[in-house]
Amino acid sequence: MTDPQWGFATRQVHAGLDDTDPHRPRATPIHLTAGFVFDDFDQGHARFTGTDDGYSYSRVGNPTVAAAERRIADLEGGIGGLLVASGQAATSTAVLGLVSSGEHILSSSSIYEGTRELFRDDLARLGIASDFVEDHNDLAAWEGGIRPSTRALFAESIPNPKNDVLDVRALADLAHRHGIPLIIDNTLATPYLLRPLEHGADIVVHSASKFLAGHGTVLGGVIVDGGRFEWQPDRYPQLARDRGHDGRTVVERAGRFALLEYARRVAMRYGPVPSPLNAFLIQQGVETLSLRVQRQSSTALRIAEWLAEQPAVESVDYSGLPTSPHHALAQRYLPRGQGSVFSFTVQGGREGARTFTDALRLFTRMTHLGDTRSLVLHPATTTHHLRTDDELAARGIGQGLLRLSIGIEEPEDLIADLDQALAAVAAEELLTRAGLT
Ligand SMILES: Cc1ncc(COP(=O)(O)O)c(C=O)c1O
Structure with missing residues (x-):
């Protein structure tokens, strides 16, 4: 009890x-069983009428x-x-x-x-x-x-x-x-x-x-x-x-x-x-929910703070950041952490997002959330690909926006992976400006 x-x-x-x-x-x-034995004729009837609340069939x-x-x-x-x-x-x-x-x-x-x-x-x-x-x-x-x-x-x-x-x-x-x-x-x-x-x-x-x-x-x-x-x-x-x-x-x-x-x-x-x-x-x-979520949330905050300072990042959407329009609500409703799923917008639009995603080595490219492993997804071309451009704009989901779901890995390793992927975006951007791509 x-x-x-x-x-x-x-x-x-x-x-x-x-x-x-x-x-x-x-x-x-x-209890990997389709059904449960009735002791006798009358118990079968009782299980069906609800006068006996024992188990009968695993769909029920x-x-x-x-x-x-x-x-x-x-x-x-x-x-x-x-x-x-x-x-x-x-x-x-x-x-x-x-x-x-x-x-x-x-x-x-x-x-x-x-x-x-x-x-x-x-x-x-x-x-x-x-x-x-x-x-x-x-x-x-x-x-x-x-x-x-x-x-x-x-x-x-x-x-x-x-x-x-x-x-x-x-x-x-x-x-x-x-x-x-x-x-x-x-x-x-x-x-x-x-x-x-x-x-x-x-x-x-x-x-x-x-x-x-x-x-x-x-x-x-x-x-x-x-x-x-x-x-x-x-x-x-x-x-x-x-x-x-x-x-x-x-x-x-x-x-x-x-x-x-x-x-x-x-x-x-x-x-x-x-x-x-x-x-x-x-x-x-x-059984390990609090341990995972606590760590995932605190790593997410650390990564969001780090991303917000990177020149190749245009913006970060995370309510744990004081700059977020949702920060006051987060302080009221989420004092233990603001979760580990958030997004940021990389420079270079869709091409920047492509370069960044393909350069990642530790983050997994995958449509899922809340895994022990860190995941990355480009919503505009996956989960939100049926939305019109106007709808995406109304939701603030641009072509450079990437969604992260932070896992339980070492934060330093995750930041190192993001860092080298952002470096690839910055290099691509320089080549584009120089007219070399
Ligand atoms: C917030 C939310 N609700 C519901 C679902 C649907 O869950 P499932 O994939 O388990 O059917 C998802 C899946 O991504 C989700 O992110």
């Missing part, structure tokens, strides 16, 4: 363990998955969690649990591009409309975008690549004035740096593939519910009005766990469930 007095680093290794297993394993075993529930859910929910300060197969599955499952055809989601525009495309294209095909607020701290724009049919507000606590910190409390208060829950994608902050539920958000989602798993080996996603939102029957009939086979609504049956119970049903029916092996690896990754 978890002691609520324990600090984060203690809970990240102890929370959620099942201490009822008769074999007393210290680590959570990998699995002890390894449940242990990971309990641990991550504990770290986020939620009442429970639902582990799914990827971060995208976490977002789509949470949204499909809340929003129906004919209804609307209002989202920040500063979010992972895959999420933006899910809302704009894929959910649109199901009759779910979405709109995007360009500046996620512009409360008037959020207010103006809310419709009678809006069923969820969605934003990221630290979006990439700009590290533009969200004022979670202000947005949560606005959402609640309109009777709408706020969903926060907390992937880049992790619960070590920021716990959105403590600042008024209602639901947290993660790509567990990133910092939670932490080693660049598995995909996973998680939904954590704060359990505080009051589901109104006219707006959320699937939770608070429609009666199931037992004659009760989900809220009557599950109380504060209503959304999690319903989301579990969405995941069970649509099927994006995680492998118990992945759940094990995510849980194991979480």
Whole structure:
């Protein structure tokens, strides 16, 4: 059992363990099984009707998955969690649990591009409309975008690549004035740096593939519910009005766990469930979360400060720098560190970015975040290649902008690698000016 007095680093290794297993394993075993034996005829029936809450089939529930859910929910300060197969599955499952055809989601525009495309294209095909607020701290724009049919507000606590910190409390208060829950994608902050539920958000989602798993080996996603939102029957009939086979609504049956119970049903029916092996690896990754994130964040700050002084660098987007327009919010929300994903703009535009990227020896060219290894990506030609030039300009993503995800290597080695790649850019720039290329 978890002691609520324990600090984060203690809970990240102890929370959620099942201490009822008769074999007393210290680590959570990998229950790699499709299903679970029914002792007799009546138990099979009881498992299906829910009068016996034992396990039946791994798409519906699995002890390894449940242990990971309990641990991550504990770290986020939620009442429970639902582990799914990827971060995208976490977002789509949470949204499909809340929003129906004919209804609307209002989202920040500063979010992972895959999420933006899910809302704009894929959910649109199901009759779910979405709109995007360009500046996620512009409360008037959020207010103006809310419709009678809006069923969820969605934003990221630290979006990439700009590290533009969200004022979670202000947005949560606005959402609640309109009777709408706020969903926060907390992937880049992790619960070590920021716990959105403590600042008024209602639901947290993660790509567990990133910092939670932490080693660049598995995909996973998680939904954590704060359990505080009051589901109104006219707006959320699937939770608070429609009666199931037992004659009760989900809220009557599950109380504060209503959304999690319903989301579990969405995941069970649509099927994006995680492998118990992945759940094990995510849980194991979480055991070192604070150690990795602390080091990654402090190295990121050091590198951002160093980059800001380099002549071949035009600008650095990192909220840990006093020059950042998000510095004040970072001081308020992220006192333990401002994360390890940020961007900078190299001189020479797209060609400068190409020379820099290809000159790197230690940083890995890769589309991923939160790995133990440091990664580099050119958003304009990869993650954001479907955005128009105007959209890129509005988001401040130029052709020379590069995204870094800082790992746990020696900071000096990372700086040396960046230094020699910037030297290659400066040499290229000199040749260009001299008309030699
Ligand atoms: C902030 C954020 N949310 C969600 C996702 C989607 O996660 P996954 O790749 O695990 O589906 C990503 C992936 O890059 C992400 O960066």
